[in-house]
Amino acid sequence: MTKNWIAKSTAATLAMLALAQPQMAMAQECVEQADLSGATVYAMPLLADAFSEKCSSELSATGFMATKSTEFLAPYRAKQDANWPATLRLLKAFSEKGKGPDGMGEMISSLPESALRPFVDAVLVTMVGKEIKVKDCSKIERGIALIAPLPEDNVGDLVAFLMDMADVKNPTLCPYRGDE
Numbered sequence: 121m122t123k124n125w126i127a128k129s130t131a132a133t134l135a136m137l138a139l140a141q142p143q144m145a146m147a148q149e150c151v152e153q154a155d156l157s158g159a160t161v162y163a164m165p166l167l168a169d170a171f172s173e174k175c176s177s178e179l180s181a182t183g184f185m186a187t188k189s190t191e192f193l194a195p196y197r198a199k200q201d202a203n204w205p206a207t208l209r210l211l212k213a214f215s216e217k218g219k220g221p222d223g224m225g226e227m228i229s230s231l232p233e234s235a236l237r238p239f240v241d242a243v244l245v246t247m248v249g250k251e252i253k254v255k256d257c258s259k260i261e262r263g264i265a266l267i268a269p270l271p272e273d274n275v276g277d278l279v280a281f282l283m284d285m286a287d288v289k290n291p292t293l294c295p296y297r298g299d300e
Contacts, residue, residue, distance in 0.1 A: 150294035151210055153284065157276030158206025164196040164272065166241055168264070170248040175257035184265040192268045199272060204237060210291075211240065 172185060179185050184192075211228065228236065252260065267275050284293050 149213060151213060151291040152294050153277075153280040153296055155206040155210045155213075156280040156283065156291075156293065157273070158203040159210045160276040160279045161196055161272050162200050162203035162207040163244060164275070165193050165200065166244045167248055168193055170245045171252060171257075171260060171264070173245070174249045174252045175254065175260070178254055178257040179261060184261055184268070188265075188268065192264070195272045203276075204233075207240070208233065208236070213291075 168185075168189060172179075172189070175185075231239070267278070270278070280293065281296075284296060
């Protein structure tokens, strides 16, 4: 997995790429690392869905996704509801009223969460699927297999840590406070 793909996919995951990308450049505040971590946990099943859709013809019938994805994703799916608030905070940080193109911020603010969540999920799967290059499918599957033994909260924290260490600016992370 390349650093570029990780950064792009993480940004897509955390900021719901299509919704947040235009707002990120305009936002001055930082993203809390705890929200980034929670959004990563929330988005993992969606990322896996996008990956499976894009790469199904490239993956082995005996590979990780074919044999262990259900077991791997179960704890993430179980924690999606609990991590939706972090995901929503992250999304709202980049879609403040008046900051998005064509009133995107106003739309996000005006939609009830019950309507916003399925919309965000669908956009995320679509946009991440577009970012995945078929030639990278086996590398991505390897990366998924490497993180699979980790507890899901550690994976979220690891993504936040890697983005912090890489000094990713899109989104800009708030300093780690140790109490997160």
